[in-house]
Amino acid sequence: MRTQVAIIGAGPSGLLLGQLLHKQGIDNVILERVAPDYVLGRIRAGVLEKGFADLMREAGVADRMDTEGEVHDGFEIVLNGQRKRIDMKELTGGDAVIIYGQTELTRDLMEARAKSNQITYYEATNVQPHDMLEEQPYVTYMKDGKEYRLDCDYIAGCDGFHGVSRKSIPNDCITEYERLYPGGWLGVLSDTPPVNPELVYVRHERGFALCSLRSQTRSRYYIQVGIEDKVEDWSDERFWQELKRRLPEDLAEKLITGPSIEKSIAPMRSFVVEPMQYGRLFLLGDAAHIVPPTGAKGLNTAASDVYTLYTILTKVYGEGKTELTEKYSEICLRRVWNGERFSWWMTNMLHNFDDTSDFDKKMYTSEIAYYLDSDAGMRVIAEQYVGLPFDKIE
Ligand code: APR
Numbered sequence: 001m002r003t004q005v006a007i008i009g010a011g012p013s014g015l016l017l018g019q020l021l022h023k024q025g026i027d028n029v030i031l032e033r034v035a036p037d038y039v040l041g042r043i044r045a046g047v048l049e050k051g052f053a054d055l056m057r058e059a060g061v062a063d064r065m066d067t068e069g070e071v072h073d074g075f076e077i078v079l080n081g082q083r084k085r086i087d088m089k090e091l092t093g094g095d096a097v098i099i100y101g102q103t104e105l106t107r108d109l110m111e112a113r114a115k116s117n118q119i120t121y122y123e124a125t126n127v128q129p130h131d132m133l134e135e136q137p138y139v140t141y142m143k144d145g146k147e148y149r150l151d152c153d154y155i156a157g158c159d160g161f162h163g164v165s166r167k168s169i170p171n172d173c174i175t176e177y178e179r180l181y182p183g184g185w186l187g188v189l190s191d192t193p194p195v196n197p198e199l200v201y202v203r204h205e206r207g208f209a210l211c212s213l214r215s216q217t218r219s220r221y222y223i224q225v226g227i228e229d230k231v232e233d234w235s236d237e238r239f240w241q242e243l244k245r246r247l248p249e250d251l252a253e254k255l256i257t258g259p260s261i262e263k264s265i266a267p268m269r270s271f272v273v274e275p276m277q278y279g280r281l282f283l284l285g286d287a288a289h290i291v292p293p294t295g296a297k298g299l300n301t302a303a304s305d306v307y308t309l310y311t312i313l314t315k316v317y318g319e320g321k322t323e324l325t326e327k328y329s330e331i332c333l334r335r336v337w338n339g340e341r342f343s344w345w346m347t348n349m350l351h352n353f354d355d356t357s358d359f360d361k362k363m364y365t366s367e368i369a370y371y372l373d374s375d376a377g378m379r380v381i382a383e384q385y386v387g388l389p390f391d392k393i394e
C-alpha cells in the first residue's frame with residue numbers, strides 16, 4: 001500500500017494533522033497501536049489557545065468546540081491566600097482561551113476522520129519506520145496477525161512520549177534535554193459545579209492546587225502530591241479535605257464535593273529532543289517534547305508542530321518547495337522552547353518541592369509576588385498563557 005504521508009499515532013497531533021492534510025488533498029494513513037475507546041479514555045487538559053482553536057476551524061472540526069467550549073477571558077492566581085485575577089483579554093488587547101476537554105476534541109477529530117475517505121488502522125502493532133534518509137521511506141506494521149508495508153513520501157511521528165518514532169532515530173543524531181520534578185499532580189474529575197467560573201491556580205505551603213473545569217456542571221481539580229504517591233492512597237474524602245486546606249477561605253467554603261468519576265496521577269517532566277526530524281521522519285507533539293501541566297501548554301505546543309508540518313507539506317505538494325522540510329525542526333523548536341520555559345517557570349513559581357532550598361523558596365515567592373503586583377508582570381503572564389502567534393513560514 002502507498003500513501004503520501006504515513007502518520008504514526010492517533011492522538012490529537014496525528015488526528016489533527018491527518019485532517020488538515022486531507023483538506024489540502026494530501027493523502028495520509030494513520031497507524032495507531034490501541035483501540036479508539038482506549039484513546040478516548042485518556043483524560044487530559046482542556047485549555048486551547050487561539051492558534052489551536054483556529055487550526056480546528058481550518059480543519060473543519062470546530063462546530064462543537066465553538067458551541068460547547070467556554071471562552072475564558074481571565075484566570076486567577078492565589079498567593080499567600082490572596083486571589084489575583086489575570087485579565088487576559090484586557091492585558092493582551094482582546095485575546096482569550098477556550099475551555100474544551102481534550103477528550104471531546106479527540107472525539108470530534110475521530111468522527112471527522114471516519115467521515116473522510118482517509119484510512120486509520122487501529123490496533124496496529126510492531127509499527128516501525130524504515131529508510132528515513134532515503135527518498136522513499138516506508139513503515140511496517142502488524143494487523144490481525146499479518147505483517148504489512150506502507151510506502152510513503154514522509155513519516156509523521158505523532159506517537160507520544162513512549163512511541164517508536166523518536167526511538168527509531170540513532171542515538172548519536174539527537175540530543176535529549178530533561179528535567180524531572182519531585183512531585184506529581186493528582187487529578188479528580190467530578191460532576192459538581194466548579195468552585196469558580198474561571199480557573200484558579202494556588203500556591204500554598206502544603207503544595208500547589210488547581211481548580212479547573214470542563215463545563216459549569218463538571219469540575220476538574222488537581223493537587224500536588226509526592227512522587228511516590230499512588231492513586232489508591234487518595235480516597236475521595238482525603239482528596240477533598242486536602243484541596244480545601246489549600247484553597248483561600250472563601251473558595252473552601254463554596255467548594256461542592258462529590259464522587260470522583262476519574263482520578264489519576266500525572267508525573268511532571270520537562271523534555272525536549274533536538275532536532276525534531278531525521279531525514280523524512282518528523283516528530284510532533286509529545287513524541288518530541290513534554291511539559292509539566294502548569295501552563296496548560298502540552299496540547300498547544302503539539303498544535304504548533306502540527307501547524308508547522310501541515311504548512312510545510314502544503315507548500316511541498318502545492319508549490320514544489322521541498323527544501324522547506326529541512327527547516328521543520330528549527331521552526332518548531334523556537335516555539336517549543338518558549339512553551340517549555342513558560343511551563344517550567346509557572347511550575348517553579350507555584351509548587352513547593354522538597355528539593356528546593358529555603359532560600360530558593362523565598363526567591364520564588366518574591367518573584368511571583370513581583371509579577372502579580374505589576375501590570376507589566378501580569379501582561380507577561382497573560383500573553384504567554386493565551387499563546388504566542390505561530391511563525392510565518394515562507
Ligand atoms: N505505534 C502506533 N501508535 C502508537 C505507538 C506505536 N508504537 N506508540 C504510541 N502510539 C499512539 C498512542 O496510543 C497514542 O494514541 O500514539 C498516540 C500519541 O498520542 P498522545 O500521547 O496523546 O500525543 P499527542 O497526539 O502528541 O498529543 C499531545 O498534549 O496535552 C498534551 O500530553 C498531552 O496527549 C497530549 C499531548
Ligand code: PHB
Nearest residue numbers: 045046212293294295296
Ligand atoms: C485541566 O483542566 O485539566 C487543566 C487546566 C489547566 C492546566 C492544566 C490542566 O494548566
